[in-house]
Amino acid sequence: MKILMDADCLIKLTKAGLKEFIANEYSIFIPGVVKREVVDAGKAKQCPDAFAVENNINANVLTIVEASSDYPKGDEALIALFRKEAYDTVATDDLKLIRRLKIGSIPFILPGLIIYQLLENKIINRQTAIEALNKLSEFISGDEFSVVRLLMEKKNESKIDAHSRRYRSSH
Numbered sequence: 783m784k785i786l787m788d789a790d791c792l793i794k795l796t797k798a799g800l801k802e803f804i805a806n807e808y809s810i811f812i813p814g815v816v817k818r819e820v821v822d823a824g825k826a827k828q829c830p831d832a833f834a835v836e837n838n839i840n841a842n843v844l845t846i847v848e849a850s851s852d853y854p855k856g857d858e859a860l861i862a863l864f865r866k867e868a869y870d871t872v873a874t875d876d877l878k879l880i881r882r883l884k885i886g887s888i889p890f891i892l893p894g895l896i897i898y899q900l901l902e903n904k905i906i907n908r909q910t911a912i913e914a915l916n917k918l919s920e921f922i923s924g925d926e927f928s929v930v931r932l933l934m935e936k937k938n939e940s941k942i943d944a945h946s947r948r949y950r951s952s953h
Contacts, residue, residue: 783808783899786864788874789819789856791893792844794921796831800914804896805843807905811869813859814848857882864888875922894922894930901934908938 785808787795792812795801804810812820817839824832838844847867853859857879860872871889873896874880883890891899894915901911911934919927 783870784811784868785809785871785873785891785896786811786813786847786860786867786869787816787844788812788860788872788876788879789816790876791873792816792820792835793831794875794893794918795896796834797921798914798917800897800917801834801838802843803914804900805838807900808896809845810843810873811845811847811863813853813856813863814846815853815859816856817846819856861886861888875926892922892926892930893918894926898930898933901937908934 787810789812792801795804801810817835821832821836821839825836835844839846847863853862857876860874860879861882863869864872865886865888871891872879872883873891873893874883875892880890897906897911897914897918900906900914901908906914912931915927915930915934
C-alpha cells in the first residue's frame with residue numbers, strides 16, 4: 783500500500799515508535815512541505831522527532847515527493863499529490879484535513895486504523911497489534927483508540943466463534 787502521510791500522523795507514529803514498524807510493510811510518502819514542517823522546523827526547536835524523521839528519510843524509510851507547485855501547507859500538497867499520483871490513501875487524523883478529503887472523495891486512514899489494517903491483512907498478530915495500539919494511545923483521540931480496540935475485539939470474537947462452531951460440528 784502506498785500511503786501519503788501528513789505531518790501530524792508522521793509525528794504521532796514517530797513518538798509512538800511505530801513509524802519504522804509500519805514502513806516495513808507499507809510505502810510511506812511525505813510531501814516536501816511536510817518534511818519542512820516536521821524536520822526543518824522541528825530541528826530548529828530541537829525536537830527529537832525531527833531528527834528521527836530525518837534519519838528515516840536518509841535511510842529511505844520515508845520518501846519525499848515534491849508537488850508541482852510549492853504549497854505553503856501540507857494539506858494542499860497532500861491533496862494535489864494524491865490527485866496527481868497513484869497513492870492508496872492519505873494517513874491523517876487532522877479533522878480539518880479529513881473534512882477536505884471527504885469533500886474531494888479522497889480515501890484516508892487514521893493512525894490507529896493503520897495498525898488494524900496490518901492485523902486484518904495478517905501482517906501482524908493480535909498481541910502485536912494491541913501493543914502497537916497501546917503505544918499510540920497517548921497520541922490519538924480516545925474515540926479513535928476505542929473504535930480500533932473494539933474492531934480488534936470483534937475480530938478476535940469472530941475467530942473464537944468460528945473455532946467453536948468447528949469444534950461443535952466435529953464432536
